[in-house]
Amino acid sequence: MNIFRNISFGQYIPGNSLIHNFDPRVKILGCLLIIINLFLISQFWGFLILGVMVWSGIIISKIHPRFVFRGLRTIIYLILFTMLLHLFMTEGEVIFRIWIFKITKEGLINGLFIASRLFILILTTSLLTLTTSPISLTDGIERLLSYFKFIKLPAHEIAMMMTIALRFIPTLLEETEKIMKAQISRGADFESGNIVNRTKNLIPILVPLFVNAFRRADELAIAMEAKGYRGGEGRTHYRELQIHRKDILFFTIITALAIIVGILF
Amino acid sequence: MIKIKNLSHIYNIPRRDPIIALKEINLEIERGEFLTIIGSNGSGKSTLARHINGLLLPTSGDVWVKGMNTKDRECLWKIRQEVGMVFQNPDNQIVATTVEDDIAFGLENMGIDRENMLERVNWALQVVGLEEYRRFEPHLLSGGQKQRVAIAGVIAMHPSFLILDEPTAMLDPRGRKEVIEVIKKLNQEEGITVIFITHLMEEVIESNRVVVLNKGEIALNGKPKDIFLKVDALRSFALDIPQITELAFRLNHKGLKNISPSTLKVEEMVEQLCLYV
Amino acid sequence: MFIRLENVNYTYNLNMPFETVALNNINLEIEKGEFIGLIGHTGCGKTTLIQHLNGLLTPTSGKVYIEGIDICQKGVNLKLIRQKIGLVFQYPENQLFEENIFEEIAFGPRKLGLTEEEIKKRVYEVLEMVDLDVSYTERSPFSLSGGEMRRIAIASILSLKPQMLVLDEPTANLDPQGRSKILSEIKNIHDHYGITILLVSHNMEKIAEMVERLLVMNKGKIILDGSPREIFSRHAEQLIDIGLGLPQVTQCFYELKKRGKSIKEGVLTVEEAEREVLKKIKALANNLQK
Ligand SMILES: Nc1ncnc2c1ncn2[C@@H]1O[C@H](COP(=O)(O)OP(=O)(O)OP(=O)(O)O)[C@@H](O)[C@H]1O
Ligand SMILES: Nc1ncnc2c1ncn2[C@@H]1O[C@H](COP(=O)(O)OP(=O)(O)OP(=O)(O)O)[C@@H](O)[C@H]1O
Ligand SMILES: [Mg+2]
Ligand SMILES: [Mg+2]
Numbered sequence: 001m002n003i004f005r006n007i008s009f010g011q012y013i014p015g016n017s018l019i020h021n022f023d024p025r026v027k028i029l030g031c032l033l034i035i036i037n038l039f040l041i042s043q044f045w046g047f048l049i050l051g052v053m054v055w056s057g058i059i060i061s062k063i064h065p066r067f068v069f070r071g072l073r074t075i076i077y078l079i080l081f082t083m084l085l086h087l088f089m090t091e092g093e094v095i096f097r098i099w100i101f102k103i104t105k106e107g108l109i110n111g112l113f114i115a116s117r118l119f120i121l122i123l124t125t126s127l128l129t130l131t132t133s134p135i136s137l138t139d140g141i142e143r144l145l146s147y148f149k150f151i152k153l154p155a156h157e158i159a160m161m162m163t164i165a166l167r168f169i170p171t172l173l174e175e176t177e178k179i180m181k182a183q184i185s186r187g188a189d190f191e192s193g194n195i196v197n198r199t200k201n202l203i204p205i206l207v208p209l210f211v212n213a214f215r216r217a218d219e220l221a222i223a224m225e226a227k228g229y230r231g232g233e234g235r236t237h238y239r240e241l242q243i244h245r246k247d248i249l250f251f252t253i254i255t256a257l258a259i260i261v262g263i264l265f
Numbered sequence: 266m267i268k269i270k271n272l273s274h275i276y277n278i279p280r281r282d283p284i285i286a287l288k289e290i291n292l293e294i295e296r297g298e299f300l301t302i303i304g305s306n307g308s309g310k311s312t313l314a315r316h317i318n319g320l321l322l323p324t325s326g327d328v329w330v331k332g333m334n335t336k337d338r339e340c341l342w343k344i345r346q347e348v349g350m351v352f353q354n355p356d357n358q359i360v361a362t363t364v365e366d367d368i369a370f371g372l373e374n375m376g377i378d379r380e381n382m383l384e385r386v387n388w389a390l391q392v393v394g395l396e397e398y399r400r401f402e403p404h405l406l407s408g409g410q411k412q413r414v415a416i417a418g419v420i421a422m423h424p425s426f427l428i429l430d431e432p433t434a435m436l437d438p439r440g441r442k443e444v445i446e447v448i449k450k451l452n453q454e455e456g457i458t459v460i461f462i463t464h465l466m467e468e469v470i471e472s473n474r475v476v477v478l479n480k481g482e483i484a485l486n487g488k489p490k491d492i493f494l495k496v497d498a499l500r501s502f503a504l505d506i507p508q509i510t511e512l513a514f515r516l517n518h519k520g521l522k523n524i525s526p527s528t529l530k531v532e533e534m535v536e537q538l539c540l541y542v
Numbered sequence: 543m544f545i546r547l548e549n550v551n552y553t554y555n556l557n558m559p560f561e562t563v564a565l566n567n568i569n570l571e572i573e574k575g576e577f578i579g580l581i582g583h584t585g586c587g588k589t590t591l592i593q594h595l596n597g598l599l600t601p602t603s604g605k606v607y608i609e610g611i612d613i614c615q616k617g618v619n620l621k622l623i624r625q626k627i628g629l630v631f632q633y634p635e636n637q638l639f640e641e642n643i644f645e646e647i648a649f650g651p652r653k654l655g656l657t658e659e660e661i662k663k664r665v666y667e668v669l670e671m672v673d674l675d676v677s678y679t680e681r682s683p684f685s686l687s688g689g690e691m692r693r694i695a696i697a698s699i700l701s702l703k704p705q706m707l708v709l710d711e712p713t714a715n716l717d718p719q720g721r722s723k724i725l726s727e728i729k730n731i732h733d734h735y736g737i738t739i740l741l742v743s744h745n746m747e748k749i750a751e752m753v754e755r756l757l758v759m760n761k762g763k764i765i766l767d768g769s770p771r772e773i774f775s776r777h778a779e780q781l782i783d784i785g786l787g788l789p790q791v792t793q794c795f796y797e798l799k800k801r802g803k804s805i806k807e808g809v810l811t812v813e814e815a816e817r818e819v820l821k822k823i824k825a826l827a828n829n830l831q832k
Binding site for chain 1 (some may be wrong): 315318320342345349350352354356357358359360361362363365366369370371372373374375376377378379382383386402403404417418422437449
Binding site (some may be wrong): 305307353393406407408409414418435437438439440463466503504505507508509511512516519521531532534535538539541 | 583584585687688689713714715716717718719720722744746747785786787789790791793794798800803805810815818819820822826832
């Protein structure tokens with residue numbers, strides 16, 4: 001749990017590459033396009049092209065692949081599991097038999113597709129979160145959502161909630177650690193016992209955590225009010241988002257590629 | 266100018282006796298003052314502070330800030346901009362995920378344009394001495410630094426008054442010193458009227474005037490030097506006096522008349538003792 | 543020997559880009575019955591150090607012995623250690639969670655598997671130790687004042703009957719009266735019940751008055767270890783250098799000495815200072831008469 005003290009949520013790695021400097025809106029939309037594409041295409045070449053695209057993005061961003069794979073590590077078992085599931089469970093032309101399992105051609109293809117899909121999906125979102133600070137991410141989302149104001153989407157409120165969540169996640173993690181240690185010192189035991197006991201053991205952590213969180217929320221609300229906060233109306237923005245020529249260029253390229261890949265494969 | 270007249274505040278809690286937190290408070294605060302409010306836990310300091318920028322409204326009585334009554338809803342946002350407020354827990358008043366964004370938060374609420382905002386953020390960062398930390402995330406800062414961020418976020422709004430509600434209570438001595446230095450500077454160099462709340466007597470020394478609250482009433486009101494003479498009264502309000510003042514007080518009583526019983530600083534004491542030993 | 547730390551090092555986030563060395567070669571011995579103060583700047587490692595005493599943290603390298611047992615070994619009953627060494631964290635009132643104060647204090651004893659009878663006895667016993675009366679047991683811990691909540695939190699550790707009580711800044715954020723109350727209770731717990739105390743504090747004045755032995759930490763090291771008098775007289779300069787400073791009266795006498803006055807160094811309390819000044823004046827007057 002100690003790690004959380006020092007890394008920001010969302011694994012942002014500061015940098016000054018082309019990818020880092022693109023407008024967050026463009027990056028978010030680009031990501032969405034690639035992800036939609038991933039679920040439309042049904043040919044191997046499509047995956048290859050998308051994969052190469054995302055990987056070049058990672059190279060351009062100058063982020064060490066280690067960080068990319070760190071994000072993958074937690075999810076790799078899920079990918080393997082779904083792949084195996086598809087591998088064995090798809091009916092079709094049998095190409096291989098072990099004991100009661102049979103592997104079909106369709107299964108093989110399906111499994112590989114699913115794996116590549118998830119793999120590229122994770123790469124894409126990692127690229128986004130690694131190169132975009134949480135704050136510009138929320139900014140980007142707020143601006144994008146604000147285009148939907150006409151359907152009364154509370155864009156500012158959603159963004160403010162995200163900001164506050166991001167701001168307090170490290171604080172709450174630290175606090176959880178502290179409370180746990182304190183209760184252990186008071187004689188609590190979180191390691192042994194059956195499920196029921198273990199769940200009951202969470203009460204000494206959860207109650208103080210909630211009590212403190214509510215107090216925090218209360219104080220934060222007062223502090224915000226004291227600084228004249230009254231919702232999104234009439235608010236200006238410290239962070240200025242500007243679409244530059246390079247953003248337009250980047251967006252056009254991504255869109256074009258996405259359309260071509262989508263149509264061809 | 267702030268004027269408080271016959272201010273009372275009662276907290277009504279369901280199924281319990283109402284709490285009279287403030288009783289008939291009368292107080293005027295002039296431009297440029299450095300006013301310290303002291304009092305024990307529960308004496309009503311925070312309640313009083315929250316009336317000055319309209320976070321609480323009087324049960325009876327009135328509060329005017331530059332002639333605007335806090336009961337007047339039209340003026341509320343103007344008052345909040347005139348009266349900045351810093352709270353006790355540094356963690357629970359920082360909203361944004363980086364230092365500079367947090368300082369800009371109040372300005373965004375005011376609807377200031379970006380150019381102006383940048384200028385003000387830079388100025389505030391420089392006043393509190395945190396220029397190098399502008400891109401830091403708040404949870405990586407020390408308590409004293411966080412509290413200075415909170416101060417910067419408030420002064421960026423260019424308030425005429427700054428209320429600080431026990432900003433040093435959760436800090437260590439070094440963090441305390443940092444914060445007090447900044448407050449002193451704001452008062453002396455930027456001409457901001459400061460209303461500083463604490464229960465640490467050592468921190469009273471820098472102010473022009475002290476108000477002592479006890480059980481919701483103003484018990485004492487005067488210059489620090491005069492207040493510290495009332496040792497017994499202070500003790501009865503659950504307050505304390507600095508060690509050095511206590512020593513001066515005792516020696517004076519033992520007949521060392523050249524030692525002023527209202528000595529507040531160690532250096533003063535050394536000077537005076539040199540006459541004797 | 544009750545507690546012994548041997549070459550203890552601790553690094554947070556070891557082998558990561560943002561690792562922090564929090565303890566640097568700590569050697570420390572504590573005897574039963576001592577009353578020890580621990581001071582140092584924020585971030586110097588005080589909280590990290592005390593977490594080693596009951597096995598919440600294990601040293602990156604080095605050994606921690608409690609009553610001769612190396613507690614970092616596999617198979618050591620840490621629960622027993624934690625019962626012996628009671629640790630009270632900063633702002634302990636943030637850990638209260640039970641419906642009433644009786645249950646709050648009984649939490650630890652319940653976990654020890656005591657009978658209801660024994661639990662009751664202990665709860666009443668520790669309530670007395672923190673100077674609260676029996677009428678409190680029915681109340682909700684959240685209905686108390688800050689100072690009372692803190693005393694309940696301390697009581698909930700005392701109910702484990704620890705041989706040693708470690709307190710991390712127990713007076714933070716209380717008004718002067720609340721502060722004195724807690725400190726005098728801690729003193730009482732030491733003097734009357736013979737419990738070893740380690741007190742982490744930023745309050746120089748109070749710590750100088752209270753403790754028998756003072757530890758000064760700086761940047762992960764224990765740089766001074768001795769009686770307050772010795773430390774404040776012989777190492778005043780060093781304390782000022784690292785920015786910790788001295789208690790006000792001690793500093794006053796230190797400055798007098800620096801100005802060439804022959805006066806006692808390492809004065810710790812107002813009473814002592816008063817006595818010293820009067821004595822000095824008397825001596826000077828006597829000299830004049832001669
Ligand atoms: N929101 C509230 N609801 C009910 N009672 C309250 C509330 N806030 C404060 N009180 C009560 O009003 C009285 C004055 O409280 P206040 O917070 O103003 O004191 P304070 O001097 O700021 O104390 P501290 O030093 O603990 O901050 C106390 O008795 C307190 O219990
Ligand atoms: N959970 C953690 N993860 C990473 N680093 C930590 C953690 N806890 C403490 N540190 C770092 O270790 C060092 C020592 O911290 P520690 O909390 O022991 O100091 P302290 O003396 O108790 O300070 P304070 O007076 O502020 O309580 C500091 O540099 C701190 O930033
Ligand atoms: Mg208050
Ligand atoms: Mg600490």
